[in-house]
Amino acid sequence: MSRTLQAPVTVAFDYTRSTGPVIGRFFSGLRDGVVVGGRTSAGDVVVPPLEFDPVTHEATTDFVEVSSVGTVTSWTWVPEPVKAQPFDRPFAFALVTLDGADVPMLHALDVASPEDVSTGMRVRVRWAPERIGAITDIECFEPLAPGEAEAQPLVEVRASASLETKEDDVTGVITTVSLDYNYAASPEESLFYRGLNEGRIMGQVCPTCQKVYVPPRSACPADGTPTAEEVELSQTGTITTFCIVNVPFLGQKITPPYVSAYVLLDGADIAVLHLILGVPADEVRMGMRVKAVWKPKDEWAYSLENIDHFAPTGDPDADFDTYKQHL
Amino acid sequence: MRDVAVVGFAQRQMPQFDGSPTCVELLVPVFKELYEQTGWTRKDVGFWCSGSSDYLAGRSFSFVQAVDAIGVIPPVNESHVEMDLAWAMYEAWIKIQTGEVDTALVYAFGKSSAGVLRRTLALQLEPYTMTPLWPDTVSLAGLQARAGIDAGLWDERAMAEVANRSLTDAEKNEYAIRKGGSSVEELLARPMYADPLRKHDCSPVTDGVAAIVLAAGDKAREVRERPAWLTGIAHNVDPMGMGRDLTRSPSAQRAGAALDLDGVEVAELHAPFSHQELILRRELGLGDDVAINPSGGALASNPMFSGGGIRVGEAAKKIWSGEADKVLAHATSGPALQQNLVCTLEGTL
């Protein structure tokens, strides 16, 4: 048996980014198949444009169109691409100074091997088949075909007046952030979840303050001591306090209204949070005596969800004085 | 300014920690070790500050549970930075300078192995035009290494020399997770990984925690015969954009220039890639007479969010033991040495 329970978890969200006017201008250009740089107060053309000038700190307002052809100023080989990189096969990341720009920009360079890249080589933008106003509208850079370097006319840098804000400028972009983690429970939590998998609620006692913690803790929050001696808790307890949930939320498994409550199991010194069912929500009370109702055994896992909910025992309510110090 | 010294340091490092992402299980024994070093209890600590990242843990508020390791009844004077331990130490040093407290314990934790670290760190980049390409940490370092090679500032041999010395020195460091030097020739004969980087040019993915104790004046003298006095500390940041001159680290230079580096005998530099040590030596003006990273440095192990602070702890040990009278410690954060902190520690005031 491994020391701790582990399981994969993916943390993913599609972020809705507002770009502001400067990045928006850059993205609008990409969507339209042109690369737009910003001119700094020092006269340098920077791609992508800086939102604020590094010297004056004013917002960038001077935009220029640069070439989609440029020169590699540095590169690195990516032998083992990670998820969501521009290619899922080996490729290069490169810094490329586009003609008309003064500093390089970062993007992928599509070449078959490190032997096909060199600093100083001429490359061009390979546009994505469908462009939406995002950095990925540039699929990658690719080497110029033999002889193409001389044939490619340098785009004349246009004055800012020709780059006025347009109605359909990009103002936002959606960025998917999806990260895979291997989540591990602490050894103490693992004890708790393993107990649940056997139909038991396990706690531990803090050797310093003698409080019974459920779940057990790697450090007793009162004194920093790991909880130790195992105790199996009663499956009956008292509702200390609760709320009636009337709102739907992401990941919710039960249809509102329902009651989430702190249940102080008999013998424990800290309450656990769980659901109360088997009674109308508006009849749940502080002090109500409840017992664990388990899911069918074949649905058990290493989870607190093995306990489907807590339901009233029908016993008289506990006196307020017996649990008021747990609020 | 008040005289403040590093008087305690403890660490745990490993390739893969099997416990919780908040690393409470590792912090408890580290704190215990520090109470033994100082003779204090938690109630002798005036201020606590931690460093960590929610994205390393994969959940919001990952630092919240970590305070359990302190034992927080009664409640404590505490803060948290989403930064490396070295900056948590800086906040604590400031707190002591205000006169509000005389002592501080700072800690940091990170379970780098929970995700794919070099990919997770792509979330540190500019989110509009960089992160969507997921440039990984190793690639960004590769671009920087190449820039220096092309400019003739260093070569693969110089990088291999750094790696060989680090891995050789790491043999004496019980916490190092990669160790064992061979020869520059042997390292150069190994295959290229992320051209121009070989695997030994890159720090290994490391899990771990570390903690440092600071004390002012007589409180420090009570703990140690030779406290490591923090005679200077400064930090600085550069723009993130990869369009900058990657062969330089102006923020490291500025941080170093704010301090008196004359007479530094040992420097613990937080260089997660071999060529970054070469950049840092140049920016800090460290001559050949300065011993670099006797601990083995970040190429031997580099737990995220404590890797910088560990440099401070390792440097302080040289003062405590009397091996050196003036040492330098450095921490970095962000891609390609974007943010840097430098401090000097001395045995005599």
Add this chain to the structure above:
Amino acid sequence: MGKQPAAVIGIGQTHHRAQRKDVSMAGLCREAIDRALLDANLTLDDIDAIVVGKAPDLFEGVMMPELFLAEALGAAGKPLLRVHTAGSVGGSTAIVASSLVQAGVHKRVLTVAYEKQSESNAMWALSVPLPFNMPVHAGAGGYFAPHVRSYIRRSQAPTHIGAIVAAKDRNNALKNPYAHLHNEGTTVESVLASQMLWDPIRYDETCPSSDGACALVIVDEDTAKSSPNPAWIHGTVMRSEATSAAERDQVNPQAGRDAAAALWKQTGITNPIEEIDCAEIYVPFSWFEPMWIENLGFTAEGDGWKLTESGETAIGGKLPINMSGGVLSSNPIGASGMLRFGEAALQVRGAAGEHQVDGARRALGHAYGGGSQFFAMWVVGSEKPTN
């Protein structure tokens, strides 16, 4: 050696909205920063160091965003710190920024706190599902509602007290052009008629989710001389405890009580309700006003709701609370604490406009975070502190 005197001479904030689609993260921060610098009559070039605060990085999906923001915020070439102490972060960040001046290390510090919550979904970011765990809470409201119920039970408060707070704060917000919510005609009755979300918390008793930023310029005594109305920092305190512990008081947490006691001691205040002219406290759910009144020691335990019910926490009352409209009217989480600290400073500078409390000379700024476990507070005054 004592703390060097420090004062707030510049305060800036954004117009807070559910979605600030017109700006990027940098643009949002700069809106607040530029207003604060204008107020302080300084430029970014005058600033020695920058302290950034915000709540979880998962909100915007950027790890340590201060790194990519560094150049846009004017921090390149300067020291930059990033604080994160959960919901109290805006307050903690202001305290860290002040300490840079109080330590004598810097003379002119800029601090900015922000949240661009519209980039994701706060409820998602705060409760990413974890293996083995069971999602029971329904966001922050679901977390705090049981503790509100405990307060009501313990104090025997009438059930409409929360509605009194909500109506007051929403009407105060009408006087604040930066506030997110401008709900005309909010009354105790209309609040009571709004949907019960997390019983006992109603819809109108909850904070909104906002995009917004706040910035402060904090300077040393010499620099403060150039300001016609500096807000002097009289005291700052931070205290933390655990989210959950055996027999932990979650209604009246010890960390809050200890923090307040330390703050009053630091500032020489022996009778807070008499000596504090107004307070801007972190009230994301209406009932936290009476809860924090007690926790802060403005009244005895169990009596906070009586102060609220008497109307004395309205502008013009004995202890005006949340003159700006409070968290109930604007809640860019990372910035919310700094907005409280900033409002306290605006009041003692006499610069709070329509929501000014007449003659405010000493004010409290308060923030809390996590499960009512992280507390940050300061007292600012129109006079330089004598202690």
